[in-house]
Structures are given as structure tokens and as C-alpha cells.
Amino acid sequence: MTLGTRRLRAALLTGALALMAAAPARAADDGQVKDFLLDNGMEVVVIPDHRAPIVTHMVWYKIGSADEPPGKSGIAHFFEHLMFKATTNHAAGEFDRAVSEIAGSNNAFTSYDYTAFHETVPPSALEQMMGFEADRMRNLILTDDVIKTERDVILEERRSRIDSNPQAVLDEEVDATLWQNQPYRIPVIGWMQEMEQLNRPDAKAFYDNYYRPNNAVLVVAGDVELDAVKAMAERTYGKVARGPDLRPRIRPVEPEQNTKRTVTLTDARVSVPSFSTQWVVPSYHTGKPGEAEALDLLAEILGGGNRSRLYQELVVKQGIASEAAAYFQGTMLDATNFTVYGAPRGDAKLADVEAAVDAEIARIVKDGVSDDELERAKTRYVRSMIFARDKQDDMANMYGSTLATGGNVKDVEEWPDRIRKVTADEVKAVAARYLVFDRSTTGYLLPQQQAGN
């Protein structure tokens, strides 16, 4: 049980890093993050960390599911899978075997705003990894056979992740209701009927449009020197021709929202009900200065862990909830969501929990937050950045996701200072401006009536 654990990762979600001056560094350049551009437009970020002879190598493409053409949902994620197939220079599986042979690890992931590929290897293998990544950026061989088999895999993935799980089914439809126009309404994995139709021409078009050095960010974190990384990157990625300029990532945005919406799923597999309420709020990329920072602090104070208002009031004092929390996902290219959720315990009803959550939000909107709780929340965030330095992949992910969603290295480094500057009034103001029940979306997951059981 980890009830006592601070929710460190809440802070990581903000995509930030503090360079703690107090930390004695083993090597002169430890923590000195540098970035530069290759001639073909590829961005490179180097995060030295000499504690271990290991390096994490990541390529982030500024392409995610929210960039997909209409009717082709799931193509971004499908394409991520296809990147593991044969190229003109390497047979299928050769890259995986090469990573395995040097005892490294590799994988990839897709989200709304980006797709990333990564390997963790000894530094001596870094250039080899760059060579493989640069190769598959342009040289994939896509055949109908490859497409058909891998499409079956993503259909199984959808069944595993979504269709087998009532909570995931509900979440998907809550998203489709929360977002009336913005592409975040479409699931990353895609809608089943569209996934089934994805084909080679779709994949080829997607590849040619987006898998280009001028649409990619290379993040190298670990036991490496800046100059060496630069030279290797130029010898590998530097050889890939720049692609046509990409259009700015201007996607449909939300119209004014005027309604309170509810989405309900009843399912025989559910026995304890739960709810979530979501609002459309600005992200770090779309918000006015300080707004996203204030939302991060609001989420922490309202529902960030077991010292939060929701936990203390609903779980501890009133004893009506088994859980109650809030979160904000700020590292997004477009407007994002702020979420509260809860589930009842004992004899309490779901409606009691929802009303109590709403009351806590109303209290912050009306009375704001105290200086003490604001300071505590800030301290937790800033401190968590020291913990983050203990994991190379956390560091690489912070920079990669920030750069792939319209931010830069400075944004990451200055985040703790911006957090420190947020005032209690600003936290109250974002709560009042955005957490308005008349324009919210609530999802209910409910048990089926006993008769059906």
C-alpha cells in the first residue's frame, strides 16, 4: 500500500525541471542542458548525466493523433508500430535484435501531440542507434502484408486497452463529449471502424508528410559530451534531407461551450459507481502567462494527494469517499482538460460524493486558497524536481514533451521560478474562470441493476 506516498508525478506532468544550484555535480557539465539545430532543421537537446555509462536516446516527432486526417483515426499510433518493420537497409527485427544484443532496451509511444521512439544503451552504441533511427525516418518498406498483420495487432491492442474495460469505454466517450470540435475528442488508438480500414496509401502519405528531420526533436540524456553528440547527429540524422516545410499545427479549436453534459455507462462488470467532471482549460502552450502554472497549483491544492482538500475533506473528515482527486495535464499543444473524480465508500451515495467535490470547488472559487497551502504546494513541486533528476528517462521526457508541444528548453528550466511567482489570487482566479459547472462534462460509471445479475 502506498497511501503515504507523495504524488511526485503530479509535478512531473507539468513538464518541468529545476536545476538545483545546491546539488554538487560530479562532472562539470552535469545538468547543463544544451540545444541546437542541425542544418536540415532537426532540433537536438543534450542532457548530460555522467553518473552511469548509459544513454537514453529519443526521437520525438511533432505528430500525434490530433494531427490525423479526418476519417483516419489511429493512423499516428498505427504508424508508430509500422516503424518497427523492415527498411531498405535493415530487415524486419534487425533493429530490435541489435538493441537486444547490446543489452539495451527500446520502445515507442504515441500521444495526441507527439510520437516518440527511444532506446537506452551504452554510450558506445549511441551512434549505431542514431543510424537506425535516421534510417527508418525515411527508408521504411511498407507492403500490404506488413500492414495487414500489424493492423490486426492494433485491433487487439484496442480490444485490450479499451473494449475490455468499461472505464476506458466511458472515458473515450466522455472525451468525445467534452471536446466538441478539437481533435482531442478522438481517441489516440482510433475508432475501431476507422482502424479497420487503415491502409498502405494512408500510411505512406502519413510517413511522407511527417517523418522528416525538420519535424523531429532528438533528445539525448546520459553519459555523453555535447560535441560528440553533435558530430554523431550530423553524421547520421544530418544526412537525411530536409522535407518540405510543414504547415503550422493550427487545428480546430473549441467553440464557446455553453452546456453541462453528462455521459453515463452502466456495465455488469461494475459494482462501485464513480464519476469524473472535466472542464476545458488552457495548457502551457495556449494559456496567458501564469495561467497554466496557477492551474497546476490549483490541481495540487484541490486534489493532488492525501494532503489535498478533496482527500482530507471527503476521504478523511466526511468519510464518504474511497477516493477523490483532481489533475491537470498542462503539457499539451492545444487547450487541455482539468479533471476531478471520486467514488463513494460505505453507505455513501455517488451523489453525496459528487456534491461534496462540487462544494470544495465552490469554496475555492469563493474564498480562494490559503498562503500556507499555496506555499506547501509550491515546495512540493520544486522539491520533486530534485527527485526527478534521479531518473534519466524522466528528464528526457520532460524536455521532449515540452519541445513537442510548442515549448523550449528555457520554458522547462524556468518553470520552478514561474511556479514560485503564482499568487493565491491567481489560483482563485483560474478556479473561478474555468471550473464553471454550467459548462462541464461529467461521466458516470454505474453498476447494472441487480436484476440483470
Next chain:
Amino acid sequence: MTMEHASDFASPLLGAEGRGEIRGSHTGGDLAKRGRMRGVPAWQGRRSVQHPSTVSALRADPSSPTRGEGGRVHRAFVTLCFALFFLLLPALAARAEMNIQEVKSKKGVTAWLVEDHSIPLIAIRFVFDGGSAQDPAGKEGLVNLMTGLFDEGAGGLDSDAFQQKLDDAGAEMSFQAARDGTYGTMRMLSQEKNEAFDLLKLAVNQPRFDQAPIDRIRAQVLSGILANERDPNTVAQQRWLRAIYGEHPYSRSDEGTKDSLATITADDIKAFHKANFARNGLHVAVVGDIDAATLGGKLDEVFGDLPERQTLAPVADVTPRLGQQLEVNYNLPQTSLQLAWPGVKRSDPGFFATVLMNQILGGSTFTSRLFSEVREKRGLAYGVSSDLVDNEHSHALLVTTATRSDRAAETLSIVRQVVKDMAENGPTEEELAAIKKYMIGAYAISNLDSSSSIAATLVELQVDNLGIDYMKRRAALIDAVTLADVKAAAKKLLSVDPAVMVIGPPLVQVAGDGKG
């Protein structure tokens, strides 16, 4: 939501423990774990894709790096403090190898320490022998409940005051009940180590177990149990455990049941705490910004005044009952398959031969035989894998996958053919050479990627009695395994008729689905 190429997800059946991750709370964040989070960045999403099931089958819990020699290495990133393996990575030899010191305090508490002053934090992990298998009959869930109470008041501090101080100190503290051990961890900033260790001392020595927190945490655990009582995978896992383990304590759920939880009193918890938190069952590891002398003092403060001897109930060894087929029929869009063969004891001379065999069979994420046959060639599943499950009193090799229901019989048949081929012919020389190289080098990446995971690894090495020089010896142990050894291990374990569980619509048999 974040999607991934590989399947660190495919087997909800294993639960978090089977994947070498530390279990999350049942009470906080279950909703989040169900994948609620839209747009969560990758590092979050990957961790949050877990089935909320409270029962996991045949687990190797918790995060068990040495026992998990056969475990998969998913997306393991690395930040380890020092170089470890130089046999195959000669470039690393120039670096300091990880220096593990044995620290013995004045009062005689020992810990393994890796000093690393490059980041101002300290991670401590410890375990007391005896976990949820110690739950008295009728009081199942006791140890798990106890582990939820250490930050709910200790010494002169009530729940609220304790948590406030923990927050002030900026420390993270948690306790977990595993089958055979009760684990504690703390991560702290070194400049606030005095405050943090003071709180740990209170929690370990003087937990209050006040009635109000007991009732609240009990209610939260109960909510988790109720929430899963109609979940097909949870129900199926409970049936599986009973079928495999019979009446043995391993057949029970850590969380207990509605009835058993209701019977647990504060006195029960205090009695177990007293019996369990004693020095002869304690193993401690510390990593980070602290020197041996300072640590010695802290060890005495935290553990020095505990009783000398544990008083634990004996737990019998149990051989899983294989050779049976369990169908749990639900109308689901996908069918989950789970197959168990015999495993191997950590102390068995054939341990590494079995580990290497398992890795070739289904342990390696993208290059294993099962991955190739089930996913790459046929697109039958998103995830398929084999794991060695190693509890103190029971061992198994577990294969799991999930596939569209109309092809479940075909998938089962392919899995059994792959296993049969391994049993009859073993791996090739080339496969063995490649996997040895991988296993030797990957240990650091998969087990030592942060201060916390180094500490966790060092604790398991102590639990398994492998010696402080194990990491230096490990490569040679693996290199010494011959093809004949691996073939013999495969034949011995995989020729046995497995236990098979099918969760989903009734299985439609296909021609040629022979037993493997």
C-alpha cells in the same frame, strides 16, 4: 492516453507485481489507473496502464529484481550510479564499479549501502520476512491493512500531525505487503534527512494504529474489493489461485474479503507488528547522499531498538496443481489466456538455465519466440509473454496473452506448439549466445535505473542470500550455462501438462489443438 508499441500492458492477469513494479494504492488513484488520463505524457501513461484487479496470480511480488531474472525488461531506462558490467562492455571497466558497502551499526543492525553524492537525495528500502501469507485464517487482509497505517499516526503524532511533518520534510514513505515480506521504502532529500529518519523511526517503532484510521483505511480497502467483485479478470484470478494452490495461503487475496476485514482489530494489527518487526528478519539497503558513519547512527535510531526475534507462523512449500483447464466464461470482446508450467527455485543449480530458456521463449519483449509467432507473424495478440514467478514457497513459469475471441483457440494452439518445440528441441546455439549477452548486460538497465531501484535490488539480493559480491559473479554464472543445460531445463519443465485458464466466451476448438 498514450499508446505504446510494446506490451507492458497485455497481461492484466499478472498485476503490477508481475511486471516488477511496485503496487499502487488500492485506495488512491484506481480511477487514474484505469486509463482515465487523457493526454498523459508517456512516462505517466505507461505506468498507469494497469488493471485495477486486486488479485494477481502467481506473483513475484513486490518488485523483485533477482527473483525476476526471468522478468521482461520493458522500456527500462537507466540512471544508475555506477558501472556494473564489464565482461561485455569493456569500455565500462574504466569506471568505478558499483561499490556496495556493508554497514554495521553499533547496535548490530546491518545494511548495504551505495554512496552517491551526485544528487542530494537518499533512498532506503527494507523488508521484514513474513508478508500476507502470515495472515491468520479468518483474518485475511491483516498485513495489507497494517501497511496502510504507518503514516496514519505514530508516537505523539496523530494521523494529521504525522502527515504534516512528512510533508514538511519533503519525504516519501510507503509500506507494502507482499506474500512473503513486509516492505518499507522512503525517499528523502539529504538536507532533510534528520527529520525524515525521525519520522521513519516513529513509524517503524511506535505506530499508533488508532481506531479512526483503521476504520477509514479498512473502508477504502473494502471499496476496492467491492469494486472488483464483478470484474471478470478479478473473479477469474481468484478461481485460478484456488485451483492452483488449493488451501495454501497463496490462494488467498492480500486484501482479504469483506468478512475477514470486518474481524480485524487494532490488537490483531499490533500483535502482528510486534511479531513481524524484529531484527532477525530485517534486510536493509540504502542508496544516495549519505556516508557509512552517518547511516550507522540512523540504522540504530530506526531499527536498533526493535525486538531481537520474529515470531512468525511457518508457511509450507506448495507445488502448483497443473494439468487442469479452467474456463471462466464471460461475454468479452477479447479472450485472456494464462498457462502455468513448473518453475524453478532461486537456489536450484538449474536456475540460470531456466532463466535463459524463459527469456528465449517469451521473456524478451521484441525478440522472443512467442512474440514472433503470436504477434509478429500472425497478428493474434498485442502482448504475449512468459514470466518466471518465484515466491518463497512456490514457483512457476507463466505464459499470458489476450486475443480476439474467435481466434483464441488458434492462439492457444500456437502457444502450446511453441512451448512444445522448446521442450523437445530447446533453443539454438545462436539464440543462447544472444540471450546470454543480453541478460548479462541488461541487468543494470533493468534493475538499477534509479536510486530506488538500486535499493530494491540490493534488498532482494539479501533476501535471496546471494552475497554482496553477487553482481560481480553473476555474469560468470550465466556464461557457464551450456546448451545442454538449457535443453534439459526446457524438457524438464515444459514437458509437464500445464494449467490453462481461458477467460472469455466459450473456447471454440480448432483442429489440431493438441496438448503440449
